[in-house]
Amino acid sequence: xxxxxxxxxxxxxxxxxxxxxxxxxxxxxxxxxxxxxxxxxxxxxxxxxxxxxxxxxxxxxxxxxxxxxxxxxxxxxxxxxxxxxxxxxxxxxxxxxxxxxxxxxxxxxxxxxxxxxxxxxxxxxxxxxxxxxxxxxxxxxxxxxxxxxxxxxxxxxxxxxxxxxxxxxxxxxxxxxxxxxxxxxxxxxxxxxxxxxxxxxxxxxxxxxxxxxxxxxxxxxxxxxxxxxxxxxxxxxxxxxxxxxxxxxxxxxxxxxxxxxxxxxxxxxxxxxxxxxxxxxxxxxxxxxxxxxxxxxxxxxxxxxxxxxxxxxxxxxxxxxxxxxxxxxxxxxxxxxxxxxxxxxxxxxxxxxxxxxxxxxxxxxxxxxxxxxxxxxxxxxxxxxxxxxxxxxxxxxxxxxxxxxxxxxxxxxxxxxxxxxxxxxxxxxxxxxxxxxxxxxxxxxxxxxxxxxxxxxxxxxxxxxxxx
Amino acid sequence: xxxxxxxxxxxxxxxxxxxxxxxxxxxxxxxxxxxxxxxxxxxxxxxxxxxxxxxxxxxxxxxxxxxxxxxxxxxxxxxxxxxxxxxxxxxxxxxxxxxxxxxxxxxxxxxxxxxxxxxxxxxxxxxxxxxxxxxxxxxxxxxxxxxxxxxxxxxxxxxxxxxxxxxxxxxxxxxxxxxxxxxxxxxxxxxxxxxxxxxxxxxxxxx
Numbered sequence: 001x002x003x004x005x006x007x008x009x010x011x012x013x014x015x016x017x018x019x020x021x022x023x024x025x026x027x028x029x030x031x032x033x034x035x036x037x038x039x040x041x042x043x044x045x046x047x048x049x050x051x052x053x054x055x056x057x058x059x060x061x062x063x064x065x066x067x068x069x070x071x072x073x074x075x076x077x078x079x080x081x082x083x084x085x086x087x088x089x090x091x092x093x094x095x096x097x098x099x100x101x102x103x104x105x106x107x108x109x110x111x112x113x114x115x116x117x118x119x120x121x122x123x124x125x126x127x128x129x130x131x132x133x134x135x136x137x138x139x140x141x142x143x144x145x146x147x148x149x150x151x152x153x154x155x156x157x158x159x160x161x162x163x164x165x166x167x168x169x170x171x172x173x174x175x176x177x178x179x180x181x182x183x184x185x186x187x188x189x190x191x192x193x194x195x196x197x198x199x200x201x202x203x204x205x206x207x208x209x210x211x212x213x214x215x216x217x218x219x220x221x222x223x224x225x226x227x228x229x230x231x232x233x234x235x236x237x238x239x240x241x242x243x244x245x246x247x248x249x250x251x252x253x254x255x256x257x258x259x260x261x262x263x264x265x266x267x268x269x270x271x272x273x274x275x276x277x278x279x280x281x282x283x284x285x286x287x288x289x290x291x292x293x294x295x296x297x298x299x300x301x302x303x304x305x306x307x308x309x310x311x312x313x314x315x316x317x318x319x320x321x322x323x324x325x326x327x328x329x330x331x332x333x334x335x336x337x338x339x340x341x342x343x344x345x346x347x348x349x350x351x352x353x354x355x356x357x358x359x360x361x362x363x364x365x366x367x368x369x370x371x372x373x374x375x376x377x378x379x380x381x382x383x384x385x386x387x388x389x390x391x392x393x394x395x396x397x398x399x400x401x402x403x404x405x406x407x408x409x410x411x412x413x414x415x416x417x418x419x420x421x422x423x424x425x426x427x428x429x430x431x432x433x434x435x436x437x438x439x440x441x442x443x444x445x446x447x448x449x450x451x452x453x454x455x456x457x458x459x460x461x462x463x464x465x466x467x468x
Numbered sequence: 469x470x471x472x473x474x475x476x477x478x479x480x481x482x483x484x485x486x487x488x489x490x491x492x493x494x495x496x497x498x499x500x501x502x503x504x505x506x507x508x509x510x511x512x513x514x515x516x517x518x519x520x521x522x523x524x525x526x527x528x529x530x531x532x533x534x535x536x537x538x539x540x541x542x543x544x545x546x547x548x549x550x551x552x553x554x555x556x557x558x559x560x561x562x563x564x565x566x567x568x569x570x571x572x573x574x575x576x577x578x579x580x581x582x583x584x585x586x587x588x589x590x591x592x593x594x595x596x597x598x599x600x601x602x603x604x605x606x607x608x609x610x611x612x613x614x615x616x617x618x619x620x621x622x623x624x625x626x627x628x629x630x631x632x633x634x635x636x637x638x639x640x641x642x643x644x645x646x647x648x649x650x651x652x653x654x655x656x657x658x659x660x661x662x663x664x665x666x667x668x669x670x671x672x673x674x675x
Binding site (some may be wrong): 013014016017019020021022023025027029036037039040043048050053054064065077079080082083086120122123128129130132143144145146147148149151152155156157158159160161162194195198199225226228229230249251255256258259262294314317318321411412413430432433434435437439440 | 492493494496498499502503504506507508509510511521522524525546547548551552553554555556557559574575576577578581582585586633634635636638639642644647648650651652654655657658661662665666667668669670671672
């Protein structure tokens with residue numbers, strides 16, 4: 001059992017009771033909700049005649065179903081309109097703070113909460129979305145939950161959970177030029193596998209992690225769940241505190257001083273005990289691309305798609321499924337694979353720094369005429385900032401469509417979808433079969449810079465050839 | 469697809485039913501229920517759409533389409549079942565199709581806790597045992613009687629020592645898998661915790 005890690009400290013701090021069955025009752029400091037996984041939870045509250053226990057501790061926005069082309073109401077899609085109306089009604093009825101479209105603060109829930117200063121070190125954070133692990137970048141313990149658990153958090157501000165084990169993933173050295181947080185996390189998932197994290201929280205640590213900006217750290221923690229870990233976190237440091245400072249909901253004045261003192265005390269002890277420790281060399285990571293149907297099936301840009309014989313027995317079954325679904329041959333190079341669609345956005349890589357990096361690659365270049373490319377800012381704040389910096393113009397000049405904020409083609413609940421067996425170069429987080437809206441659509445996950453490079457060449461490319 | 473759906477309620481100690489085998493590792497919740505079916509404000513109609521895209525691809529040969537499986541209620545799966553999205557719509561769709569328990573090599577964490585929260589016990593067995601069961605199912609009907617008290621399942625040919633987290637087993641036996649009221653029993657403790665947490669105070673401007 002782990003001891004004295006940040007995870008242990010935050011867990012113990014939030015433990016309300018030991019439940020009769022043996023699991024813990026954990027207080028949830030911040031509850032985030034959106035339109036897809038909350039309506040049934042509010043319905044269940046009504047059925048059980050319960051109220052929202054601490055309405056101030058829940059914050060809502062709308063992201064999954066929003067159209068990114070025309071956001072005027074009512075939405076063209078009746079079902080989407082019904083979902084946003086239901087959320088509006090529920091928030092109004094239960095006095096829950098709601099960042100709606102046009103508020104200036106709407107966006108993907110995991111982009112919005114950090115940029116508003118709601119996400120803070122030492123908190124427990126839950127949301128009916130698996131990418132809630134994102135918030136762990138701030139030294140909070142954050143995890144995705146299902147709708148029945150959303151109901152429980154609304155009604156009690158607590159959850160029944162079993163404590164997770166803790167694995168430290170120590171990343172030595174630093175990333176080389178043209179290699180990004182996305183490449184590092186894809187590399188980690190590939191090395192450890194997509195189910196290694198089951199039952200674990202991942203603590204990302206080491207010089208390479210310390211070097212990362214807060215937004216890059218969010219990319220890492222965001223994809224913990226793709227490695228099976230429901231929760232991923234990074235010990236907070238000066239970068240964390242200065243990111244939060246002056247955000248809308250950050251503590252102010254004397255409260256800031258108190259908060260800072262507490263936050264500075266929050267980290268894994270030097271001699272803390274982990275259930276497992278993995279070490280890797282970040283300087284060896286290269287631009288990484290997925291070739292299969294799980295986020296663990298990735299290779300470096302210059303590698304070949306693995307041969308069946310070179311895979312472990314456990315990986316063979318899914319590899320065979322992947323070759324067939326992706327129409328790839330074992331041994332084939334991933335580089336130069338033609339792409340039809342290029343998508344930059346999502347809770348993994350839809351933040352301002354992602355758009356800056358992509359814009360730098362795109363500046364003065366044109367998207368291949370065979371490619372449909374679009375950029376979807378992660379939030380209204382990101383969109384505003386991008387416009388102030390002229391990034392939107394760089395995207396548009398290159399041939400990218402510039403869209404309104406939302407989850408968009410990461411999971412294709414709106415009209416942004418692949419068609420048929422199109423190949424997409426995507427900065428999102430999942431390459432599952434059918435994930436991007438077409439039951440035969442094919443997704444290649446990569447960093448936003450790599451998506452930009454793919455858009456220009458019309459095929460999977462090494463972004464290092466674009467930057468000096 | 470069963471005609472009448474009644475959700476489980478209260479104590480769950482025995483589940484008897486026919487097994488349905490679904491082979492594959494890392495079957496994610498997008499495959500169990502594609503995102504387009506998440507555009508709903510209740511779970512009622514999800515049962516018919518379970519594995520929609522996989523079923524269409526297999527044109528009637530998917531286990532969930534086979535006539536001989538239509539009354540099955542115990543799903544046999546391989547490893548990391550239910551990975552990916554946290555959507556409770558996935559176990560809800562399985563439950564509404566008729567699944568009452570799942571036995572597999574391993575389950576993704578969020579999927580597993582969603583199953584507990586809606587009353588679907590998930591058991592694990594070693595890879596070899598799962599493959600034996602799946603082979604058995606290929607050739608003949610397998611009816612299992614699962615006893616949660618003993619974590620044991622039997623059929624006319626098989627005796628299985630099922631594994632399940634002790635806390636989950638107890639929750640099913642006591643009925644506390646439906647956790648809201650148990651959690652609310654500690655209302656005073658919840659209030660105390662709220663008042664003690666350091667950040668509640670320095671974030672008083674939240675309210």
